[in-house]
Amino acid sequence: MSDGKELDPRLCVPYSISTGIPSGGDAEIEGYIESLRLQGFCVIDRVIPQDQIDAARQSVLEGRALLQEDRAKERQARVEWMRESDPDFQPGDGPVRPQAAPRAEICDVAHCEGFAQHLAEERVLKVAKTMLDPHVRIMQTEINKSSRPAGRPITDEQRQRRGWHSDWPHDLTAYGPNEEHPWKHCGAVAQPFPDVCMALSTIWYLGPEDVTPHNGGTWVVPGSHKDPRNPRGPDDGIDQWRAIPGELQISAPAGSVYLQDTRVWHSTALNQSEHERTAVVCRYAPWWLSGNEFCNLHSGGHALRTYVPREVYERFSPDLQLLYRHLTEGVEDVLQPENQLQAVRAQGLHSAERPPDNSHVVVGDMTHEQWRRRNGKGPALSE
Ligand SMILES: O=C(O)CCC(=O)C(=O)O
Numbered sequence: 001m002s003d004g005k006e007l008d009p010r011l012c013v014p015y016s017i018s019t020g021i022p023s024g025g026d027a028e029i030e031g032y033i034e035s036l037r038l039q040g041f042c043v044i045d046r047v048i049p050q051d052q053i054d055a056a057r058q059s060v061l062e063g064r065a066l067l068q069e070d071r072a073k074e075r076q077a078r079v080e081w082m083r084e085s086d087p088d089f090q091p092g093d094g095p096v097r098p099q100a101a102p103r104a105e106i107c108d109v110a111h112c113e114g115f116a117q118h119l120a121e122e123r124v125l126k127v128a129k130t131m132l133d134p135h136v137r138i139m140q141t142e143i144n145k146s147s148r149p150a151g152r153p154i155t156d157e158q159r160q161r162r163g164w165h166s167d168w169p170h171d172l173t174a175y176g177p178n179e180e181h182p183w184k185h186c187g188a189v190a191q192p193f194p195d196v197c198m199a200l201s202t203i204w205y206l207g208p209e210d211v212t213p214h215n216g217g218t219w220v221v222p223g224s225h226k227d228p229r230n231p232r233g234p235d236d237g238i239d240q241w242r243a244i245p246g247e248l249q250i251s252a253p254a255g256s257v258y259l260q261d262t263r264v265w266h267s268t269a270l271n272q273s274e275h276e277r278t279a280v281v282c283r284y285a286p287w288w289l290s291g292n293e294f295c296n297l298h299s300g301g302h303a304l305r306t307y308v309p310r311e312v313y314e315r316f317s318p319d320l321q322l323l324y325r326h327l328t329e330g331v332e333d334v335l336q337p338e339n340q341l342q343a344v345r346a347q348g349l350h351s352a353e354r355p356p357d358n359s360h361v362v363v364g365d366m367t368h369e370q371w372r373r374r375n376g377k378g379p380a381l382s383e
């Protein structure tokens with residue numbers, strides 16, 4: 001199924017940006033982790049099986065329409081609620097502060113269950129857990145992230161234009177502070193960013209075409225997650241709208257997922273094809289990254305502090321539930337199973353291997369790399 005227009009056979013990608021990473025088992029996961037650590041991004045090919053991509057895309061397109069209706073109703077309900085305490089309240093054009101459920105905004109995931117089941121795919125979860133923490137959750141779900149055909153004629157200025165940024169919590173300007181409303185910002189880690197991967201942005205490419213430089217393959221600057229400057233850094237002398245040496249565009253088959261350290265400099269790209277490049281963006285983060293501070297004003301108030309209705313959550317698979325439990329009405333997010341196990345081990349309940357004394361310990365004598373290798377925690381790479 002497509003949007004009624006013929007797909008151009010020349011635009012099927014013969015290879016993906018992930019070419020070279022072995023397929024299957026630990027070696028595949030290690031390939032993604034290595035790419036994320038060194039380049040700041042990777043692509044997991046065909047997370048959504050080919051025969052399920054159309055259904056996933058359809059689920060997202062239908063979900064968007066429902067969501068749009070919800071947003072208008074939610075805003076009106078909040079305006080009325082504000083007027084109960086202040087009859088003169090005027091909302092203006094800006095966001096109206098969301099409340100807790102049921103006055104909060106519904107999470108985008110609630111309207112596209114057919115797509116959502118893929119968010120807990122085994123490889124994606126393994127990579128997210130290795131990079132972040134076994135207790136990982138999805139903080140932002142944005143189902144309206146397509147790159148739409150640019151229309152004709154396409155100008156040189158359009159071709160040259162970029163929109164470089166890092167993502168929350170490393171987005172320095174999100175979402176729209178100005179002189180008059182400097183508080184309209186969802187919060188960003190201060191520069192220079194600590195050398196830690198705090199979250200992974202994922203872009204789910206849902207077709208109908210494979211993703212190429214022609215139809216909106218995301219722009220990325222490899223290695224930029226390690227650079228203390230930022231395209232939006234007020235003192236960094238970078239023009240966020242212009243090309244940067246070393247930039248490249250992602251190619252990947254439809255159904256693949258682009259994952260990046262949120263620090264990486266990236267940009268949406270011009271879509272010169274006839275088709276929408278349908279996409280969903282989700283941000284996976286460890287339990288310790290808070291989305292409850294200033295993020296309620298994100299994008300007009302609709303991405304971080306949202307809620308998942310209980311009946312939708314009940315239909316999720318157990319793995320998907322763990323990703324959204326923190327947003328679900330009436331459900332408490334408690335320490336997840338892998339972290340529970342580690343906590344119990346740390347408590348000493350399984351410490352038969354405890355050494356007789358500590359005379360062998362020389363503080364500073366073990367690198368992260370050695371520790372990982374010894375404990376079988378992913379590839380032994382230096383940070
Ligand atoms: O759609 C893309 O290729 C990039 C989207 C993006 O950068 C974002 O949603 O933050």
Ligand SMILES: [Fe+2]
Nearest residue numbers: 165166167266
């Ligand atoms: Fe982004």
